[in-house]
Amino acid sequence: MGLLTLKEDRPTPKSVYNWRVYTCATVASFAACLIGYESAFFGTTLALPSFTKEFDFETYDSNSLALLKQNIVSVYQAGAFFGSLAAYATSYYLGRRFSLIFFNVIFAIGCIMQLACTGDKGLGLIIGGRVLGGFGVGGCSNMTPIYISELSPPAVRGRLVGLYELGWQMGGLVGFWINYGVNTTLEPSHSQWLIPFAVQLIPSGMLFIGLIFIPESPRWLLSKGRREQALKILCWIRQLEPDHPYLLEELSYIDHDLESYQREIGSGFWKPFKTLKDSNVRWRFILGGLLFVFQNGSGINAINYYSPTVFKSIGIQGTNTAFLTTGIFGVVKTTLTFVWLLWLIDHLGRRTLLIAGSIGGSLCMWFIGAYIKISKPEDTQANDKLSSAGIAAIFFFYLWTAFYTPSWNGTPWVVNSEMFNQNTRSLGQASASANNWFWNFIIARFTEQMFNSMGYGVYFFFASLMIISSFFVILCVPETKSIPLECMDRLFAVKPVWRAHGVLMEELAQEEVIRSADSGERKSAEEDALQVDGGDTKGSSV
Known part of the structure; x- marks a missing residue:
């Protein structure tokens, strides 16, 4: 098989794999750019000298400062948790596209609040703005994978939903480097730390403009009885005539799926909750939540939100050095996301990637923890160079990144966007997103304290969870690549x-x-x- 060779569920006209479906997925993925940037830039901003000076961080003792940082970071995840749940309601009443517009506007309002903050006013506006920004991000994290998966031909669905992850990583890449840039090129000032906050509005503006031009999900329109409009959009996005056999077959799949659930469950805002009586459906909700338990249990968000703390624990000294190391981490993640997107996700499949990522990542974490326990890098002086063991620990950190990125980084989002049927897709994605942000919140809220109290044990903790996750995938997660969305019930049976x-x-x-x-x-x-x-x-x- 070639690099871009596709395994199709049925003979598919080449016109189906066209620029329109890729453009719609790319526009929706601007939402992921703002999520990725928001998740990446704030941890290093908290270590930016101009920020710490303006808000008098030096007046706090270590425990009080850790608590303050955790509260500032974690209110964002708390807002995202509620936003992801609210997206179920907006998705039902407004649709996928207008939900994205709504949550993007909420996010922009939160950004503007943060830009109005000063040292004299205190951190209140930043905290409030991060709550609103998190609420918007949570809604977008729910809607974007659903929207893309409902537009996608099965053979490239993983790749197109993977654009969401790519957008996340590109936003994160900018977020990881932004503070290194302002710290090395600008004098410490209010404007210096304000620039990273202002950059949040760029992907938000790009998303808003793009959403003006892309269509609503035809599957959602069909579920609302707007058949003529749905058919018109489906013909446009597939570049096929209404009477083409492929299009008729796709419509028959969707119609059969909708008729089945209309007959068995019925339509309505509360009706999908009745599906939880079905053990097959209930298990998928649990599975979606557990995927994000193990994703966060890998340690990724401890690194995203507190990268200076993480690199300091390994022995990296100095603000700029920590920022540089964090930036390289972002480059590695983004580069490997391209590999995952173009080849791995739709060729090796979801299960293989998750299992390989769990085993390889766990081994790397065990090595890093052992290095910290034996070498005690926190006892080294600021001007000391890393030992050969320290260099090896940095190598294993980036090797961990190489295992994690093409596996647990984006694959749980792909699986969750695929495995629910039409009547439960919005509710299922809301549950999965809420789980993601809940465990994000737990990590953000306690990471600093974990490093203060557990030291090297933090790495052993994450290593243990990663090895457990490999058994979870082997025993519980079916492969979903190339399976039509309307056949997921059959797959899980x-x-x-x-x-x-x-x-x-x-x-x-x-x-x-x-x-x-x-x-x-x-x-x-x-x-x-x-x-x-x-x-x-x-x-x-x-």
Whole structure:
């Protein structure tokens, strides 16, 4: 198979893989740019000398300062938790596109509040602005994967939802480097630390402009009975005529899915909650939440939010050196996200990536923790150079990044965007996003205190959770690549889990053969009928 060769669930016209579907996914992924930037820049801003001086951080003792930092960081995750739940309501009533517009506006208001903050006014505006910004981010984190997955052909769905993760990493890359840039090029001042806050409005503005031009999800429109509008958008995004067999087949899948759930559950805001009585559906909600438990249990958000603290624990000294090391971490993540997006996610599949990331990442964390326990780098002087063991620890940190990024970084979002049916997709994604932000909050709220009290034990803690997550994936997570969204119920009904994908893909292939044979028989019968009619007409004229 070539780099961009696709495994299709059924024969697909090449026109389906067109610029329109990629453009819509890219525009929606601007939401991820603002999420990634917001998650990355703030940790280093808290260490920026001009910021710490303006807000008198030197007047706090170590425990009080750790508590203050944790509170400032974690209110963002708390807001995101409630925003991700609120997105279920806006998605139901407003749709995917208008929900993104709504939450983006809330995010922008929060950014403006933060820009109005000064040392004299205290941190209140920053804290309040981060709550609103988090609320907007939480809603966007719910809506974006759903919107993209509902537009995507199955063979490139992982790649297109992966654009969301790529946007997250590109925003994060800028966020990791922004404070290194202002710290090395500008004198310490109010304007110096204000620049990183102002940059938040750039991806927000790009998202707002882009949302003016992209369409609503046709699946959502069909669920609301707006069939004519849905068909028009689906034809536009697939670049096919309304009577094309591929389009008719896709519509039949969606219609069958909607009719099934209308019959079994019914439509309405509260109706999807009834699906929780079904153990198959209930398990998917639990599975989505556990994926984010283990994603956060890898340690990634401890690094994102408190990177100077993390690198100091390894032995990195100096503000600029810590910022530089953090920036390189961002470059590694972004580069590997491209590899994950273009090849790994739709070729190796979700399960293989998650298992490899868990095992490899765990081994790296064990090494880093052991290095800190034995070498005690926190006891070194500021002008001491790293030992060879310290350099090895830095290497293993970046190796951990290489294992984590193409596995647990974005794959849980892809799986959650795929595995729910039409009636439960918004509710399921709301549950998954809320779980993500809840565990983000836990990490953000307690990381500084964990490092103060546990030291090297923090790395052993994350290493243990990563190795546990490998068994979780092997036993509980089915492969979802190339499976049509409307067939996810069938996928999760197949046991054992590790064979489900192969069994269902074989069934779909057999069904396609039967459909093709039936279509050929009908076509042959129609041709025979036409020949007979033509013969009768000729005979009567004679």
